Amino acid sequence: xxxxxxxxxxxxxxxxxxxxxxxxxxxxxxxxxxxxxxxxxxxxxxxxxxxxxxxxxxxxxxxxxxxxxxxxxxxxxxxxxxxxxxxxxxxxxxxxxxxxxxxxxxxxxxxxxxxxxxxxxxxxxxxxxxxxxxxxxxxxxxxxxxxxxxxxxxxxxxxxxxxxxxxxxxxxxxxxxxxxxxxxxxxxxxxxxxxxxxxxxxxxxxxxxxxxxxxxxxxxx
Numbered sequence: 001x002x003x004x005x006x007x008x009x010x011x012x013x014x015x016x017x018x019x020x021x022x023x024x025x026x027x028x029x030x031x032x033x034x035x036x037x038x039x040x041x042x043x044x045x046x047x048x049x050x051x052x053x054x055x056x057x058x059x060x061x062x063x064x065x066x067x068x069x070x071x072x073x074x075x076x077x078x079x080x081x082x083x084x085x086x087x088x089x090x091x092x093x094x095x096x097x098x099x100x101x102x103x104x105x106x107x108x109x110x111x112x113x114x115x116x117x118x119x120x121x122x123x124x125x126x127x128x129x130x131x132x133x134x135x136x137x138x139x140x141x142x143x144x145x146x147x148x149x150x151x152x153x154x155x156x157x158x159x160x161x162x163x164x165x166x167x168x169x170x171x172x173x174x175x176x177x178x179x180x181x182x183x184x185x186x187x188x189x190x191x192x193x194x195x196x197x198x199x200x201x202x203x204x205x206x207x208x209x210x211x212x213x214x215x216x217x218x219x220x221x
Contacts, residue, residue, distance in 0.1 A: 095204075
């Protein structure tokens with residue numbers, strides 16, 4: 001068995017890992033594509049792996065592998081709580097809702113004819129956090145008069161939410177049953193100011209609520 005030296009550095013949410021590995025036989029289970037690779041050879045590759053990124057849903061983690069001598073092929077596999085993530089076999093991985101609260105790691109295999117396959121398991125990122133939306137406030141269109149219909153225009157939300165809901169307010173108090181994107185002003189609204197709040201939700205993301213600027217005081221028709 002060889003040796004592994006690891007150095008980790010954390011800046012806020014970003015995590016950068018460097019691993020030097022020499023023939024870590026048995027450190028990772030070989031993929032079927034690597035099963036035929038030689039397990040004994042006169043030489044072993046020296047591999048360093050750096051991984052950077054933000055451990056938040058919607059953000060991408062990226063691994064860069066360097067080997068001495070240069071590897072002919074490098075294979076990747078990302079892991080969630082120790083289990084391989086299906087289809088996550090490239091150098092980059094974007095955290096998804098299923099990763100919230102879990103630990104992620106990257107496995108790499110460096111191969112070269114005449115050299116032993118060098119596997120290395122790199123980094124553990126605990127407690128992947130919920131993603132966040134960015135959005136401007138919704139706006140209102142329509143006359144501020146009894147009988148008119150106000151229409152809510154949501155702000156630009158990124159990423160696009162799975163669900164967007166509306167709630168209308170009369171002088172700061174929620175109007176019962178007013179949950180559509182439009183609201184028809186009634187005599188009850190006369191003398192009040194109307195506003196709307198949008199709520200953006202998606203699996204793996206923190207709920208975002210945004211409020212519009214209230215209308216001017218509602219007048220008679």
